Amino acid sequence: MSMKITTRQVDGVTILDLSGRITLGEGSVLLRDAVRDLLAKGSKQILLNLADVNYIDSSGIGELVSAYTTARNQGGELKLLNLTKKVHDLLQITKLYTVFDVKDDEASAIASYTR
């Protein structure tokens, strides 16, 4: 199953609801393009909702890191929401869990962005 992204706005934060697999090829490219488009349009507060991401490979992990650093370098904030256990474990073993700002509740995630 390939990845799908739907976008919504809540209180100035752009939430990307991702579902499927973030892997080399389609999933990674889709995520990269979506984040770049948002930043280009000036939407710099981005929340990636990974609740329905059932699989991510090293390329997908790399893409999350690149999205995070790209947003940060442009003065933005990119956070992660609702990690599945598999994605959580992968971020733990790659020591990225503490690099990302990871949230498990949408309302408090929205409230945490700099105003």
Next chain:
Amino acid sequence: MLDIASSSKQTASYRLKRFVTHRIKDVMPKREEEHLAGQQASRVTYTLESSLDSVNKVEQTAEQMAKKAGVDEDEIFKITMAVREAAVNAVLHGNSYDPDKRITASFENTGDSLVIRIADQGKGLDPDTLPDPLAPENLLRGSGRGIFLIRSFMDEVHFKQLHPGTELTLIKHLGTAQSGS
């Protein structure tokens, strides 16, 4: 009496058939199954193009193999992911998607272990020169975690230089990985 017209037609047809068969063999995935003497185990080997479709094929085969061996869900995920990473390395970093280069993937259940070998025809890989993805200066890199994940998820990982190319052998010991054990 020899029918020359018919004979030359047959020759042309035979040549065409040989050519087509040759081309198909070149392009189509090749599957070989070996029944290993004196064992219940068998080894299946695929020769595949350097493409993402091949990566998916290898990943799916590993998943089926692990399920068939009665491995539990968490271990199936780890094996499948490690094998996918090895296939990605072979296709992307080894063969650089070169249409003239192939990857081979073999799958064997020895009874004690699942043994998966993935080989490419690339420039070769020296695992000792890979940067540590957990080092603070590498944490924010967008790549370089594949081999680390393979090593994290498998019980044994071996590298062999093929000149040209690299073969990775991934081993998961059964027993601890199987459901209910």
